[in-house]
Amino acid sequence: MQIIRSTAQMRAAVRVARDRGASVGLVPTMGAFHAGHLSLMRQARGETNLVVVSLFVNPTQFGPNEDLAAYPRDEQRDAGLAAEAGVDILFAPPVDQIYPDGFATTVHVSGITDVLCGATRPGHFDGVATVVAKLFGIVTPDVAYFGQKDAQQVLVVRRMARDLDMPVRIQACPIVREDDGLAMSSRNAYLDATARTRATALRRALVAAETALAAGHTRATEVIAAARAVLDDAGIEPEYLELRSPDDLAPLDEITGTALLAVAARVGAARLIDNTILEVR
Structure with a gap:
């Protein structure tokens, strides 16, 4: 498994795969992998030729009083789990690769972001939509895999991709639970x-x-x-x-x-x- 940190190198790797006729699957994550993440990776492995997992704790989807600083991070552990799941590329960019100096664009999906989590976490889905749009532009996946636990997020990303004519299929995958029923998170x-x-x-x-x-x-x-x-x-x-x-x-x-x-x-x-x-x- 390759670990890539720059957007230019990520684009180049996808171009090489495309030249070979490969299909591309993307699993966007913020790391701290658990069995739910691994199930997405395995599904991508079974359906696409080049499996890319992004590992990026996205600051724009955290509110001012939320847990950005405390969010669990262990890249070495995550990389090992991704490799075991058959991932080809772990895309782990620093913040300035995704949001370079002068970055001034936000993607906003109206309506469905105003309720549920959107009502209590203002701006959260703008951050989600913006970073996912960036990832889609960098990785150009044929299929992107998301967990159904974040049902509202799936709908937001699906609407964004439809409205902006992004040529990617959004695949929602079943919730993975602990033995006692708690959804993995x-x-x-x-x-x-x-x-x-x-x-x-x-x-x-x-x-x-x-x-x-x-x-x-x-x-x-x-x-x-x-x-x-x-x-x-x-x-x-x-x-x-x-x-x-x-x-x-x-x-x-x-x-x-x-x-x-x-x-x-x-x-x-x-x-x-x-x-x-x-x-x-």
Whole structure:
């Protein structure tokens, strides 16, 4: 596996691969790899010829009071895991390669960035869209792989790529969970033992909503109440717990087809998110 730090060298490596007729897969990450990241890498390995993983803790998607300085970083460990997963190139640029002096452009996706995480983290998705647009321009992937845990992020990136005619397929991959149901996240490292146990309530709340729907409760108020009861029992006050369209994040009063139930909550020192797709069968 190659480790590349400059955008020029990254572009050159892709040109060489393209000249050989290779397809390119990109897994954008901020490092601190876990099994969820590795599942994206393995899917890219199975579907494309050149697998590129970007490792860049993007400062523009962190708010002024968020955890940029504390975000877990261990490039040597991450590089070893990426190599084991069959990655060809680890693109690990310094900040000035992505945001050189005088950088003055922001990509903003309207509408779907105003709700859920966008409502409580102003500017977050502008940072996400901008850095992903940069990565797409540098790596020019045929397919880019994202985890479904960040469902809103997937929709934002997919809308950006569509609106800006970027020739890349956005592939959402299933959420990978711990044995007790907690969605894997780099921020799980912030949880102490007590908070780690409480955090499992997020997944249990989503399961309660799935159970309520299976019992015939299709109203948003009923489904959300079932989930909320589990969070209340765990002493967790959600930042949001909302039923939304999985296509455009429009609010839903009732499930008549497919719906996204999304939750965010601060548990101990970690802000965690999770979601499930609910479907009337």
